[in-house]
Amino acid sequence: MSYQSQNERRYPPLERVPQHVGIIMDGNGRWAQTQGLPRAAGHRAGTDNLRRVLRAAAEFGVDILTVYAFSTENWGRPESEVKALMSIFERVIDRELAELHEEGVQLRHIGRLERIPPKLQQKVLSAIKLTENNQRLILNVAFDYGGRDELVRAIQRMIADGVPAEQVDGSLVSSYLYTEGLPDPDLIIRTSGEMRISNFLIWQGAYAELYVTPTLWPDFDKDELYKALKHYNQRERRFGLVPG
Numbered sequence: 001m002s003y004q005s006q007n008e009r010r011y012p013p014l015e016r017v018p019q020h021v022g023i024i025m026d027g028n029g030r031w032a033q034t035q036g037l038p039r040a041a042g043h044r045a046g047t048d049n050l051r052r053v054l055r056a057a058a059e060f061g062v063d064i065l066t067v068y069a070f071s072t073e074n075w076g077r078p079e080s081e082v083k084a085l086m087s088i089f090e091r092v093i094d095r096e097l098a099e100l101h102e103e104g105v106q107l108r109h110i111g112r113l114e115r116i117p118p119k120l121q122q123k124v125l126s127a128i129k130l131t132e133n134n135q136r137l138i139l140n141v142a143f144d145y146g147g148r149d150e151l152v153r154a155i156q157r158m159i160a161d162g163v164p165a166e167q168v169d170g171s172l173v174s175s176y177l178y179t180e181g182l183p184d185p186d187l188i189i190r191t192s193g194e195m196r197i198s199n200f201l202i203w204q205g206a207y208a209e210l211y212v213t214p215t216l217w218p219d220f221d222k223d224e225l226y227k228a229l230k231h232y233n234q235r236e237r238r239f240g241l242v243p244g
Helices: 028-034 039-060 072-076 079-102 118-131 147-160 170-175 222-233
Strands: 020-024 064-071 105-110 137-145 187-190 209-212
Touching: 028 039, 039 064, 039 079, 039 137, 039 222, 064 072, 064 079, 072 079, 072 137, 079 105, 079 118, 105 118, 137 147, 147 170, 187 222, 209 222
Parallel strands: 020 064, 020 187, 064 137, 105 137, 187 209
Antiparallel strands: none
């Protein structure tokens, strides 16, 4: 089918739509700088943009979207910026939850929960509970998340569970990760042009196709998402094998 909303451009159908897309939403601060605004304004613009990209992903047929919202390393940013990010995340839940639920989005959190403010923790848990049976699209919000931290915690849990070393394999490790039960990402998109994955889904994304665009996250729109999905269609996924 063609993807088209009223008064919008027509998008030619894609032969393959990635089931699971991860996005490293980078460039909010630089976007704010170009606008002569404080960094917090860039984060607000980036958060507003997520709603638009989420809707576009659903229209294009993506089943799972995992977005990198706040890393374990982001605690090292200035305290005022961290507080602003927490406040923005809380306001987004308050403002967007009802509509996301109505549109069939299932919200999940990946990462640590115990280190964010208790009030925000409760809102996250309530949002997860409210939307747990929705099936149109799964939105994983990686907040206080780091790929290395995820693996360390998985190993700690395996040790605590008394798992014998000889029983540890890839499937078992995956079952101890935050994304348990979900397929690995097919495509990881990074905005702002930086050529690194920044500790994002380092186990799950081992064979994901990478797409890097210089577009800053607040400017990454439906056209940009389609461009990334179209680029994905041009890739031959080998998973370490030779071409068929």
